Amino acid sequence: MLPQEELLAIITRAVLAELKEQKRFIPVGVSARHLHISRADLDVLYGPGYQLKKLRPLMAGEFAAEETVTLVGPNMRALEHVRILGPERQQTQVELARTDAVRLGLNPPVRQSGDLAGSAGLVIVGPKGAVVLREGCIIANRHIHMTPADARALGLKDNVYVDVRAVGEKGAVLHQVQVRVHEKFRTELHIDTDDANALGLRCGDRVMVVA
Amino acid sequence: MLPQEELLAIITRAVLAELKEQKRFIPVGVSARHLHISRADLDVLYGPGYQLKKLRPLMAGEFAAEETVTLVGPNMRALEHVRILGPERQQTQVELARTDAVRLGLNPPVRQSGDLAGSAGLVIVGPKGAVVLREGCIIANRHIHMTPADARALGLKDNVYVDVRAVGEKGAVLHQVQVRVHEKFRTELHIDTDDANALGLRCGDRVMVVA
Numbered sequence: 001m002l003p004q005e006e007l008l009a010i011i012t013r014a015v016l017a018e019l020k021e022q023k024r025f026i027p028v029g030v031s032a033r034h035l036h037i038s039r040a041d042l043d044v045l046y047g048p049g050y051q052l053k054k055l056r057p058l059m060a061g062e063f064a065a066e067e068t069v070t071l072v073g074p075n076m077r078a079l080e081h082v083r084i085l086g087p088e089r090q091q092t093q094v095e096l097a098r099t100d101a102v103r104l105g106l107n108p109p110v111r112q113s114g115d116l117a118g119s120a121g122l123v124i125v126g127p128k129g130a131v132v133l134r135e136g137c138i139i140a141n142r143h144i145h146m147t148p149a150d151a152r153a154l155g156l157k158d159n160v161y162v163d164v165r166a167v168g169e170k171g172a173v174l175h176q177v178q179v180r181v182h183e184k185f186r187t188e189l190h191i192d193t194d195d196a197n198a199l200g201l202r203c204g205d206r207v208m209v210v211a
Numbered sequence: 212m213l214p215q216e217e218l219l220a221i222i223t224r225a226v227l228a229e230l231k232e233q234k235r236f237i238p239v240g241v242s243a244r245h246l247h248i249s250r251a252d253l254d255v256l257y258g259p260g261y262q263l264k265k266l267r268p269l270m271a272g273e274f275a276a277e278e279t280v281t282l283v284g285p286n287m288r289a290l291e292h293v294r295i296l297g298p299e300r301q302q303t304q305v306e307l308a309r310t311d312a313v314r315l316g317l318n319p320p321v322r323q324s325g326d327l328a329g330s331a332g333l334v335i336v337g338p339k340g341a342v343v344l345r346e347g348c349i350i351a352n353r354h355i356h357m358t359p360a361d362a363r364a365l366g367l368k369d370n371v372y373v374d375v376r377a378v379g380e381k382g383a384v385l386h387q388v389q390v391r392v393h394e395k396f397r398t399e400l401h402i403d404t405d406d407a408n409a410l411g412l413r414c415g416d417r418v419m420v421v422a
Contacts, residue, residue: 098408099310110380110411141380168387169321169352170406175382195381197309198409200321 030196035094045126052086060184072123073104094137097194111138143178145185170200236417241407246305256337263297271395283334284315305348308403322349354389356396381411
């Protein structure tokens with residue numbers, strides 16, 4: 001027989017290890033093409049002072065708006081009904097999957113949100129006007145929003161890169177997944193529709209972080 | 212100094228190992244949505260006895276035809292200009308990426324070419340008529356066409372499954388990649404546009420077979 005303290009220590013370690021393993025399985029959020037909009041561009045597209053209407057809440061105070069736009073590429077092809085996310089940002093940012101970009105004749109860089117210098121341009125059309133966006137169109141990098149508690153449990157820090165494994169008949173391990181840690185986040189892998197459809201993933205599916 | 216025979220054996224092993232490593236890097240062929248057509252369905256879509264015109268040759272005697280069709284899903288949305296591959300086959304087979312399938316309101320299974328029982332249906336429209344396809348629409352599984360010589364060099368057999376690694380800012384390891392060996396093939400990974408765009412791959416890029 002082991003002394004009681006030793007037994008307790010063994011059980012505690014086993015439970016903590018199991019909890020860490022469970023924390024490796026995180027839900028997937030699939031980001032369809034969308035845009036964030038500046039106040040000035042919203043004035044042009046929907047009229048001066050126009051207020052976005054909330055369709056449904058997203059993470060960290062953001063929301064899907066009722067309003068959509070039409071995107072037109074340099075080949076003059078269009079993607080219709082592309083949703084605006086609110087609230088307004090300093091700079092308009094259009095996030096496409098590469099499949100969307102090919103359709104519009106664009107070759108946007110893979111970037112972290114907000115890193116827009118030298119990114120692709122296109123035309124945005126709303127009910128009240130059109131904006132010729134010189135830059136601001138990107139393919140968002142794969143990233144995980146993570147709570148500080150989950151990051152601690154997995155031994156991860158803000159801005160590190162990890163791999164993510166999805167099983168199934170189109171299983172894969174995705175590399176180059178950036179971890180973003182913030183107290184306003186809930187833990188969720190964000191991938192675009194190309195990654196999701198390539199792996200057969202839907203919103204709410206679970207994938208494994210392999211750090 | 213080693214005896215000359217021993218030296219030769221060492222060099223030979225090193226060269227063979229290097230050749231095997233080089234054979235691990237194979238080119239990518241990206242398959243955009245397309246269809247194979249039966250004689251009976253081609254009669255309906257393009258007229259009785261219609262002969263497909265060769266646009267460009269593909270592997271093993273197949274070719275991209277000049278002719279295209281419009282696909283219409285159960286949601287009545289359409290994908291236009293979808294290319295026919297020739298020559299005619301016993302059964303019409305439509306191959307979509309999941310992004311295409313979502314657009315048409317379909318949920319086709321991931322299948323090997325020719326395995327069509329219980330797969331998805333849709334409407335195919337040509338210049339002379341329309342076909343209501345009850346089944347035949349699939350998402351093609353990831354597969355490698357391989358010459359017998361390359362398969363031998365890599366120690367692979369027809370019908371085994373391997374992993375494939377692609378590097379880059381959207382790097383990944385794809386699982387569930389079926390190897391198909393035939394003397395008429397040239398060695399090439401075939402993936403759909405979702406896999407290609409998720410990984411940032413284009414036709415002719417090289418990926419690594421990790422058996």
